[in-house]
Structure formats: structure tokens, C-alpha cells
Amino acid sequence: TEPRIALLGLGAMGTAFARAWLAAGYPLTVWNRTPSRAEPLAAEGAEVAATAAEAAASARLVVTCLLDDASVGEALEGADLSGKDLVDVTTGTPAQARARAEWARERGARFLSGGIMAIPPMVGVPEAGGYVFYSGPAGVFEEHRAALEVPVGARHAGEDAGLASLQDAALLSAMNGMFAGAAHAFALVRHEDVSLREFAVLLSDWLASMAHAGVPAMAGHLESGDYTEGVVSNLAMQVEGNATLLRTAEEQGVSTELLTPYTDLMARRLADGHREEDGTGVIDLLAVPRR
Ligand code: NDP
Numbered sequence: 001t002e003p004r005i006a007l008l009g010l011g012a013m014g015t016a017f018a019r020a021w022l023a024a025g026y027p028l029t030v031w032n033r034t035p036s037r038a039e040p041l042a043a044e045g046a047e048v049a050a051t052a053a054e055a056a057a058s059a060r061l062v063v064t065c066l067l068d069d070a071s072v073g074e075a076l077e078g079a080d081l082s083g084k085d086l087v088d089v090t091t092g093t094p095a096q097a098r099a100r101a102e103w104a105r106e107r108g109a110r111f112l113s114g115g116i117m118a119i120p121p122m123v124g125v126p127e128a129g130g131y132v133f134y135s136g137p138a139g140v141f142e143e144h145r146a147a148l149e150v151p152v153g154a155r156h157a158g159e160d161a162g163l164a165s166l167q168d169a170a171l172l173s174a175m176n177g178m179f180a181g182a183a184h185a186f187a188l189v190r191h192e193d194v195s196l197r198e199f200a201v202l203l204s205d206w207l208a209s210m211a212h213a214g215v216p217a218m219a220g221h222l223e224s225g226d227y228t229e230g231v232v233s234n235l236a237m238q239v240e241g242n243a244t245l246l247r248t249a250e251e252q253g254v255s256t257e258l259l260t261p262y263t264d265l266m267a268r269r270l271a272d273g274h275r276e277e278d279g280t281g282v283i284d285l286l287a288v289p290r291r
Pocket residue numbers: 009010011012013014015032033034037065066067068070071072074075089090091092116117118119120
């Protein structure tokens with residue numbers, strides 16, 4: 001029989017995780033600040049705890065899926081966590097994850113911090129490819145791996161508790177850039193004689209093929225330190241091309257505000273004398289003092 005899991009937080013994501021564990025036959029204790037959200041799960045076989053502390057007391061593995069890091073501290077305030085394995089899949093920053101790891105250690109718990117790379121409809125659907133990054137002790141991850149792999153895939157992201165949040169934020173930050181690009185592209189074509197449905201297919205295929213070619217090349221450049229290796233689209237040519245993109249936006253009556261943060265950095269790198277590179281050198285320009 002599977003070990004019991006205590007799950008705190010029954011929002012959209014927590015509820016999806018709960019259903020996946022129940023469907024896989026895991027005994028489950030749930031708690032939610034607003035009790036009514038636990039009712040459907042009680043009907044599906046979950047035990048409902050009256051308090052977060054009572055839920056945590058019911059199982060070795062305690063999973064928190066709350067709004068933000070502050071809500072985790074609030075919910076578990078006063079709960080006895082000694083001997084527990086606390087797995088926090090609530091989104092937060094790397095520094096919050098490291099502080100929460102220390103907080104858990106002081107309370108006698110082992111700790112994994114998670115970063116969820118999935119949306120609720122992907123939970124319990126292995127072919128959707130969702131996963132969670134987990135960082136913290138590899139031994140704790142391995143011990144709970146079978147349970148953690150039930151809702152979505154599970155990847156160990158390193159021993160440093162902050163690494164799951166860091167990689168989560170890195171992937172989401174890149175996604176913002178991608179959607180910024182898609183928003184600009186649609187703004188350019190939306191009022192013209194272009195099928196938006198067909199354009200959407202071309203756009204997503206183009207983004208995927210450029211990502212597959214360009215992203216590994218950036219990693220290679222950063223590793224070797226030679227940003228000119230294998231460059232097929234040199235920066236001087238690209239900056240020239242950017243002028244055409246900006247002019248096209250103006251012709252179409254579209255703001256350039258989503259484009260210029262990146263094109264300005266490319267122009268600065270070129271002005272610094274790096275015409276034989278492609279985009280990697282922009283990364284060097286992004287370093288600022290840490291907070
Ligand atoms: P919801 O807004 O649906 O749910 C938030 C949950 O947090 C509710 O259970 C809420 O309780 C609880 N909560 C908020 N504040 C407190 C508090 N102070 N004390 C106790 N409980 C509190 O969010 P999701 O379920 O969608 O998200 C949960 C986590 O998963 C977040 O960190 C989110 O970033 C992450 N995530 C979500 C994704 C998504 O697409 N949904 C994708 C990837 C990550 P109550 O019901 O009482 O309000």
C-alpha cells in the first residue's frame with residue numbers, strides 16, 4: 001500500500017494534484033484555508049483535516065501548494081514539523097526557497113522546494129509533458145520520487161534549495177519574451193488580409209525551429225567563452241535587419257515598445273565591437289549588482 005500524503009492548499013493546482021494522488025491509490029489528507037474547497041475531495045476519498053497542523057501530523061510527506069511563500073509560513077505557523085519531509089511546490093524566489101529550507105531545518109523537517117512547470121489540465125496526463133523541478137537533498141527526492149511522479153513528472157534540480165525556483169523563473173521569464181514576440185507579430189498582421197489561424201501555425205513553428213537551433217548554440221558559446229563559434233547570422237547583419245523590423249512596425253502603426261528592449265541591447269553589443277557574434281553577447285550586458 002502507498003504511504004499517506006498530507007496536502008495543504010486546494011486551489012486549482014492543489015486540487016489537481018490531490019485528484020492525481022487519489023486516482024493512483026495514495027491515502028491523502030487535505031487541508032484548505034477555506035474549508036468548502038475540500039468538500040468535493042472528501043467525496044472522492046480524501047480525509048479532511050480541520051487545521052494545517054492536524055493535516056501535517058497525519059503523514060510523513062507534507063506537500064504545500066499555496067499562493068506564495070508567505071502563505072506557507074502562515075499556514076504552518078505552530079505546526080509540529082519534526083521528522084517530517086516538507087515538499088513545498090508553491091512558487092517563490094530562490095532566496096525565499098533557501099530561507100524556507102532553513103526554516104524547515106530549524107523545525108526538524110527535511111525539505112524540498114518545487115517549481116511547477118505545468119498548468120492544472122496537464123496534471124495526471126503524462127503525455128502532456130508537465131513536470132516539477134525539485135531542489136534539496138537528493139536522498140529525500142529519491143525516497144519520495146514514486147509519489148512525486150504521480151501528478152506530473154519530477155526532476156531533481158540540485159541540492160541547493162534555490163535551484164528549482166531559479167530554473168522555474170528562468171523558463172517563465174523566457175516564455176514572457178516569447179509571448180511578447182508573438183503579441184508584436186499579431187499586432188503587425190491583425191488588420192491585414194492574413195489568416196490569423198494559419199499565421200499562428202507559421203509563428204509557433206518558426207519560434208520552435210529558431211529555439212531548437214539558437215538556444216543550444218547560446219549554451220555552447222557561454223561554455224566555450226567564444227561567442228563567434230559557428231555563427232551564421234552575425235550581429236552587424238542582425239542589427240541592420242532590426243532597423244527594418246522597427247520601420248515595419250511604424251508603417252503598420254504598431255508600437256515598438258516590445259521590440260526595443262532587445263534590439264537596443266543588440267545595438268549596444270555591436271557598438272562595443274562584436275560584429276562577428278550573434279545574440280549571445282547580450283547576456284553579458286544583463287549583469288547588474290545583486291540585491
Ligand atoms: P489558487 O489561487 O487557485 O489557490 C491558492 C491557494 O492558496 C488556495 O488554496 C488558497 O486558499 C491558498 N492560500 C492563499 N493565501 C493563503 C494563506 N495566507 N494561508 C493559507 N492558504 C492560503 O492558486 P493555484 O492553485 O493555481 O496555485 C498554487 C501554486 O501553484 C502557486 O504558487 C502558483 O504559482 C503555482 N502554480 C500554478 C499554476 C497554475 O497554472 N495554476 C502553474 C504553475 C504553478 P483559499 O482557498 O482559502 O483562498
